[in-house]
Amino acid sequence: MSISYATFDAAKTAARLFDDVAAFSADTAGVSRPAFSPTETQTLQYLENYARGQGLCVNYDAGKNAVFSLPEDADANKFILVGSHVDSVPNGGNYDGLAGVVAGLLCLARAKNEGIGFAKPVKVIALRAEESAWFGPCYIASKALLGQLADSELSAVHQGDGRNLGAHMSEIGINMNRVRQHKPLMDPDNIERYIELHIEQGPLLIEKNLPAAVVSGIRGNIRYKKIRCVGEAGHSGAVPRAYRKDPVLAMADLLTRLDESWLAILQKGEDLVLTSGMVSTDPAKHALTRIPDQVDFSLDFRSQSADALEAMRDLLRDEIRSVERERGVKFELDPELYTAPALCDEKMVDALSNSMAKVNLKPFSMPSGGGHDAAVFANAGIPSAMVFVRNRNGSHNPDEVMEIPDLIAGTNIIFEYLIEAAL
Numbered sequence: 519m520s521i522s523y524a525t526f527d528a529a530k531t532a533a534r535l536f537d538d539v540a541a542f543s544a545d546t547a548g549v550s551r552p553a554f555s556p557t558e559t560q561t562l563q564y565l566e567n568y569a570r571g572q573g574l575c576v577n578y579d580a581g582k583n584a585v586f587s588l589p590e591d592a593d594a595n596k597f598i599l600v601g602s603h604v605d606s607v608p609n610g611g612n613y614d615g616l617a618g619v620v621a622g623l624l625c626l627a628r629a630k631n632e633g634i635g636f637a638k639p640v641k642v643i644a645l646r647a648e649e650s651a652w653f654g655p656c657y658i659a660s661k662a663l664l665g666q667l668a669d670s671e672l673s674a675v676h677q678g679d680g681r682n683l684g685a686h687m688s689e690i691g692i693n694m695n696r697v698r699q700h701k702p703l704m705d706p707d708n709i710e711r712y713i714e715l716h717i718e719q720g721p722l723l724i725e726k727n728l729p730a731a732v733v734s735g736i737r738g739n740i741r742y743k744k745i746r747c748v749g750e751a752g753h754s755g756a757v758p759r760a761y762r763k764d765p766v767l768a769m770a771d772l773l774t775r776l777d778e779s780w781l782a783i784l785q786k787g788e789d790l791v792l793t794s795g796m797v798s799t800d801p802a803k804h805a806l807t808r809i810p811d812q813v814d815f816s817l818d819f820r821s822q823s824a825d826a827l828e829a830m831r832d833l834l835r836d837e838i839r840s841v842e843r844e845r846g847v848k849f850e851l852d853p854e855l856y857t858a859p860a861l862c863d864e865k866m867v868d869a870l871s872n873s874m875a876k877v878n879l880k881p882f883s884m885p886s887g888g889g890h891d892a893a894v895f896a897n898a899g900i901p902s903a904m905v906f907v908r909n910r911n912g913s914h915n916p917d918e919v920m921e922i923p924d925l926i927a928g929t930n931i932i933f934e935y936l937i938e939a940a941l
């Protein structure tokens with residue numbers, strides 16, 4: 519049912535949209551909106567109902583993402599695209615992704631309610647499948663839109679049901695022929711600009727006491743979902759050190775070497791972060807008194823510099839060879855997942871900074887540590903930019919806290935840009 523506002527109350531609308539989506543995607547803790555799941559589809563349909571109630575147009579693109587616009591812009595061939603993703607990690611927070619989609623919808627609803635026109639046609643996209651937690655690859659929907667989804671990514675299997683990504687995409691009705699031919703589902707020439715609002719995933723805006731920022735660039739990453747180190751099992755009391763091929767110590771040795779190189783790279787003034795977030799011996803076999811025969815771990819390097827990422831890839835190979843020689847173990851690496859670092863468009867960063875000043879915010883820009891769909895658009899040659907909104911407790915967990923007034927501040931920056939939009 520539609521609700522009409524005498525004057526458009528963006529804060530009240532945002533709170534209602536977040537609450538409603540959280541209610542149907544609630545999990546044991548936080549929310550779970552898996553990539554290409556019925557819950558993700560339900561989220562798009564819910565937003566569609568809201569948008570139609572506001573007199574906005576809604577279409578689904580060939581990747582089954584929802585695209586919203588003012589009625590007069592529905593058939594526009596060239597447009598500014600504003601968007602983010604609606605999926606979440608398992609037991610995630612409600613705002614990572616959804617905040618950017620809600621911000622875009624608020625811009626459209628405000629324009630419609632207040633009779634304000636945009637300088638250029640605007641479309642708002644609610645993307646699916648950005649999070650890597652479900653299949654391994656990240657930015658799946660935006661890569662598919664721009665013809666960049668690799669064959670190896672299409673065969674990545676879902677963490678829950680073991681079926682591959684291609685099967686899941688086909689199941690929700692995506693015609694996979696173009697995707698498999700790496701042809702774009704949306705003509706990149708039609709997208710004049712891409713803008714994404716996202717919650718900040720680090721603590722900088724909290725520390726600076728600022729509600730929002732313009733993003734200067736996005737870190738790329740090299741990831742190995744699983745690296746297996748294979749050694750030799752043995753009794754923890756009976757095998758002397760010289761005879762051991764202990765994969766856990768070999769892994770620890772490798773990670774320590776990488777950590778030392780990380781520090782050296784930082785001291786040279788380069789940007790880099792490194793994480794091994796999943797580490798496990800085989801629970802079916804491991805024991806307090808057993809030298810394990812293997813250990814699995816993940817590895818995630820991120821940097822704003824493609825050179826720094828390549829240097830880490832080479833270093834990893836070298837150190838692996840050296841640890842294998844010294845400790846009598848073998849490392850087996852899953853295929854590497856690579857996302858290039860992305861620069862935000864300088865003109866857009868400047869224009870958005872001017873918009874910040876116009877809506878009485880202190881202009882501030884910062885790099886993005888996390889990756890976002892905006893990186894895919896930027897790397898496809900589409901001028902792209904992002905706005906960050908202050909958020910407490912990081913993201914990818916149920917405790918993320920974004921205050922609605924901060925979201926409205928971030929949304930106002932984009933709205934101001936869209937009505938000025940000096941291209």
Ligand SMILES: [Zn+2]
Pocket residue numbers: 603614615648716890
């Ligand atoms: Zn996100």
